Amino acid sequence: MxxxxxxxxxxxxxxxxxxxxxxxxxxxxxxxxxxxxxxxxxxxxxxxxxxxxxxxxxxxxxxxxxxxxxNVSREKTQQQLLNKMIDTVYNGSATQLVMQALGHHRSSRKELDQIRQYLNEMEKKQQ
Amino acid sequence: MxxxxxxxxxxxxxxxxxxxxxxxxxxxxxxxxxxxxxxxxxxxxxxxxxxxxxxxxxxxxxxxxxxxxxNVSREKTQQQLLNKMIDTVYNGSATQLVMQALGHHRSSRKELDQIRQYLNEMEKKQQ
DNA sequence: CCTGTTGTACGAATATCTTCGTAAACAAAT
DNA sequence: ATTTGTTTACGAAGATATTCGTACAACAGG
Known part of the structure; x- marks a missing residue:
């Protein structure tokens, strides 16, 4: 619940x-x-x-x-809003949202690396 | 304006x-x-x-x-909402949002590759 | 004590969003 | 022509969110 x-x-x-x-x-x-x-x-x-x-x-x-x-966690709230946004505004495509977020918020190299690492981990888990 | x-x-x-x-x-x-x-x-x-x-x-x-x-473009509206969200809910960190979006929306390998490629391009541009 | 400051409680005014009933215009079917 | 169905226009009721005025309690300094 x-x-x-x-x-x-x-x-x-x-x-x-x-x-x-x-x-x-x-x-x-x-x-x-x-x-x-x-x-x-x-x-x-x-x-x-x-x-x-x-x-x-x-x-x-x-x-x-x-x-x-x-009294509500940041994480849970974020996830909730994020999901709704992906759904209604990005037509269900998280990828789309990710690329747009990256495109406009010039991230530092460190951050890009962080994300890349995250991607690798995800792929490992999938196999 | x-x-x-x-x-x-x-x-x-x-x-x-x-x-x-x-x-x-x-x-x-x-x-x-x-x-x-x-x-x-x-x-x-x-x-x-x-x-x-x-x-x-x-x-x-x-x-x-x-x-x-x-009469408003999808892109502009997305960007607007995304920015506000990053600001208020993610405290300004697009990286944070990106990782959470990836974490919960199990993307296909193709999508992950797409994002990775995008990351590479971004890094090239920065140098 | 008295007085000014800072705080909470309460309630009401305002604004904004959402929903829908009703009427009128119009066209197609009988 | 009359009826039936589809559409827009209008307005108002209901729900929710936002703003703030006023009252009153607690407290600190003189």
Whole structure:
């Protein structure tokens, strides 16, 4: 029984911040959010409260200032969104997505090597 | 000046169909949509009308039965969504996304070769 | 204490997306 | 001509997401 994680755009931004920082207060999240977005503090607060209700975040409310933390793993969320994207936007072809991702995000040589190695491992497993 | 394409979930499904089929009537789109989704005909119609207003679709209304066609390219839309995803969900690392995409979508040997070749070309260009 | 600051809770306004009922236009069939 | 079926147009209801004003509690410094 796998949860159907479906964060909205705004929720994803907040999750991203929490995945990076780990447990944080609303103010901390808000301050980072502000750098790329116009938003009032209570807006961020409300958003995070709703995310808590939905189960996307967990929180420690023992102190006055509550501490929030992501309650869904980055990996699982990534996989979920990735699959949907491959399906609807890339018509099922992961290869297509991979090449486009490589094409536009000039990767370093190190990264390319990393990927190449990954490819080799995959091929070994297949045989 | 680049348009900010931001189709919703439902709009993406319709775009996907139009990218596949090319110019189509509402009914044709609707029939495909129905296979994977519960929806009334007028719902699909309205959706496509709104997409037309937004500029996502263009249409030929010269005959009674209008013909709709995607007005945003698959490539540009893919790139846009991909970038956003890499940014918010993969924290900027395209490599990360690539490896996860490969890991879960067991690709054929042919596809792996294709990607490998692509990697080589990229590396050549970089030097 | 009082006062200003910082925090949460609540609820409502706004915006946006999704769905569909109903009407009107039109064409084909009877 | 009347009926039947297909289509678009319009508008409104329902669902969901986003934003923020206001109230109130906790706390720190004077």
């Amino acid at each position: 796998n949860k159907h994680i479906k964060p909205t755009e705004s929720e994803l931004e907040i999750l991203g911040i929490l995945w990076e920082r780990g447990a944080s207060t609303v103010r901390e999240v808000h301050e980072i959010l502000e750098q790329s977005k116009e938003a009032g503090y209570t807006t961020t607060l409300k958003l995070m409260q709703i995310m808590h209700e939905k189960g996307l975040l967990k929180r420690d409310a023992s102190a006055k200032t509550h501490i929030y933390e992501a | 680049n348009k900010h394409i931001k189709p919703t979930e439902s709009e993406l499904e319709i775009l996907g169909i139009l990218w596949e089929r090319g110019a189509s009537t509402v009914r044709e789109v609707h029939e495909i949509l129905e296979q994977s989704k519960e929806a009334g005909y007028t719902t699909t119609l309205k959706l496509m009308q709104i997409m037309h207003e937004k500029g996502l679709l263009k249409r030929d209304a010269s005959a009674k039965t209008h013909i709709y066609e995607a």
